[in-house]
Amino acid sequence: MKKLFNGFEYLEIKNSAATAKIALSGAHIFEYKRSSEEDILWLSDIAAFKEGTAIRGGIPICWPSFGMNNPRLPQHGFARTSLFSLLYSEDIDEHTTEVLLRLTDSQRSRKLWNYKFELNLKITVSDTLKMELETINKDRQAFTLTQAFHTYFNISNIKDVMISGLDKKPFLDALDGKIKRQNGAIKFSLEYDAVYQKVDGEIVLEDKRRTISIKAEGSSSAVVWNPWIEKCSRMSYMSKEAYKEFVCIETSNAFDDFRVLQPNHSHTLKATFTPL
Numbered sequence: 366m367k368k369l370f371n372g373f374e375y376l377e378i379k380n381s382a383a384t385a386k387i388a389l390s391g392a393h394i395f396e397y398k399r400s401s402e403e404d405i406l407w408l409s410d411i412a413a414f415k416e417g418t419a420i421r422g423g424i425p426i427c428w429p430s431f432g433m434n435n436p437r438l439p440q441h442g443f444a445r446t447s448l449f450s451l452l453y454s455e456d457i458d459e460h461t462t463e464v465l466l467r468l469t470d471s472q473r474s475r476k477l478w479n480y481k482f483e484l485n486l487k488i489t490v491s492d493t494l495k496m497e498l499e500t501i502n503k504d505r506q507a508f509t510l511t512q513a514f515h516t517y518f519n520i521s522n523i524k525d526v527m528i529s530g531l532d533k534k535p536f537l538d539a540l541d542g543k544i545k546r547q548n549g550a551i552k553f554s555l556e557y558d559a560v561y562q563k564v565d566g567e568i569v570l571e572d573k574r575r576t577i578s579i580k581a582e583g584s585s586s587a588v589v590w591n592p593w594i595e596k597c598s599r600m601s602y603m604s605k606e607a608y609k610e611f612v613c614i615e616t617s618n619a620f621d622d623f624r625v626l627q628p629n630h631s632h633t634l635k636a637t638f639t640p641l
């Protein structure tokens with residue numbers, strides 16, 4: 366475990382295939398790169414590394430509510446600002462490392478959301494990055510769950526990227542609240558904030574420099590977001606021009622893809638990111 370001067374703790378993983386950095390605060394992976402390749406994940410040059418603040422970049426865990434799906438919770442829930450416990454970090458072989466982090470209910474969480482739960486995040490760092498987020502309902506009542514891996518991808522320039530795999534899918538345009546239908550691949554020339562529904566296959570991010578495949582399980586929605594110029598200048602921990610450097614493609618259970626978990630039941634959201 367490594368520590369910054371302010372006590373902020375993170376794990377540094379190195380194997381023959383890749384390197385990664387994972388903060389205990391938020392179980393937040395904020396660096397992942399394959400050996401001698403560029404970062405897959407974008408990280409803001411003014412991100413704050415302090416407990417209780419979400420890191421701007423990497424993969425924030427939005428849980429147990431995505432966006433303002435539960436208006437009584439903070440935006441994107443409280444997991445991203447909570448301290449997880451490290452259960453283990455283990456080298457499976459020379460190019461694969463597995464990490465398990467856990468969050469359980471506490472006085473703080475019960476004040477915000479009065480349920481007993483266990484949340485387990487397994488991260489597998491190899492020549493692909495795999496995330497598995499298991500929610501177990503330990504309460505006597507059912508609860509509703511929306512969530513996301515809010516992945517910030519590092520790109521060459523937002524004007525040069527293209528996202529495919531969502532053609533003909535209906536989406537909620539969060540900018541005007543209307544349901545629309547995707548026509549072809551996604552390209553960017555304005556602010557973009559959309560929750561895709563009925564997602565059932567691979568999503569591919571094509572950049573000038575490389576292509577990344579995103580495969581999901583336990584999910585039928587995905588969020589695509591770029592704040593563009595004006596919103597970017599208002600965002601916390603984000604430089605003015607940062608919108609050019611990233612796009613978020615978020616593997617989710619959002620909007621009408623919510624899950625209701627009965628007592629003792631669990632749900633696992635999985636995502637695999639593969640640079641092609």
Ligand code: BG6
Pocket residue numbers: 419432440441515539558559588590600615
């Ligand atoms: C996205 C939302 O998932 O997250 C956007 O669709 C939001 O509307 C963005 O602006 C960033 O949210 P936050 O809370 O990390 O600033």
